[in-house]
Amino acid sequence: MFLAILPFVVACKNGPATKTSDHETVADSTYLRLAEEVRQETLRSWKAYKQYAWGHDVLMRNSKA
Known part of the structure; x- marks a missing residue:
């Protein structure tokens, strides 16, 4: 499961791929805060x-055996 979400965690850590304007500092800080929460x-x-x-959880999921 962890390996399935690893690319998303890495993407969140690196930030957005593109930036459209210099007026996005508030949006960027919000994005980074939310990414850190995730x-x-x-x-x-x-x-x-x-x-x-x-x-x-490999063999018998309900009994933990």
Whole structure:
């Protein structure tokens, strides 16, 4: 799952590919703040998955066996 969203996390970290004008500083700061929130939530989810579900969801999902 993490590898599937990795390109989006990297894209958020690098910022937008193009900039259309110099009046986008507020939009850029908002974009970067939201991108950082997405990155932090992704890392939080990944850590929880590693701690609680890693290895338990492969064979018998409901029993954690």
